[in-house]
Amino acid sequence: MTSFQPAAVLWDMDGTIVDTEPYWMRAETLLVQSYGGTWNHDEALSLVGQGLWHSARILQAKGVTLSEDEIIQTLTASVMEQIRIAVPWRPGALELLTEIRDAGLKSALVTMSLRSLAELVVSLIEFPAFDAIVSGDDVTHSKPHPEPYLRGAELLGVDIRDCVAFEDSLPGLASAVASGAVSIGVPHMVAIDESTEHTIWPTLAGRTLSHLSDVFVAARTTTRNP
Structure with missing residues (x-):
């Protein structure tokens, strides 16, 4: 039976959480x-x-x-x-991060920026937002290879298929999809086409854990019942 919630959420950083x-x-x-x-x-x-x-x-x-x-x-x-x-937070990102943490779900930051930059951004969030960080200097293959997202799930101790990933870029979304995570594209600087392989949200503003769970359940139900 498919859970009504993902086990974890995997977050891209640049363009998704911060408008860098x-x-x-x-x-x-x-x-x-x-x-x-x-x-x-x-x-x-x-x-x-x-x-x-x-x-x-x-x-x-x-x-x-x-x-x-x-x-x-x-x-x-x-x-x-x-x-x-100036920290350029993306609309809705901190609010959704907060709700996910309050609900007890695990989160990992999966970025191709260096760890020093990732840790700076994390330090500027006023609550412990992430259980793990995967940075560009932690992996052999960068996005669009699936390794970064697979590593994120591994660090959290969860199955990648039980994760939802947020991405704003084409290479990042390709990485998330290839890893097996339920993938949500939140386009910012670059347009992302509609696809059966991912879901598009125009923005994180106003999005809640309930919306996230709906995407997860729909994706996994479709996968199990083609």
């Missing part, structure tokens, strides 16, 4: 420009949801002569500096 994509784009633009190159909005959008090492190689191709690790550290430091000035 403009911070990343600003950091990328300044870095490329410092090496005499140009970086436009479409190029920045192409990196949304991608792993940091992949992004670093793209920036190297644009003329940045730093190593991959140096590029990642430079970008991360810039984003962290901007977050310390």
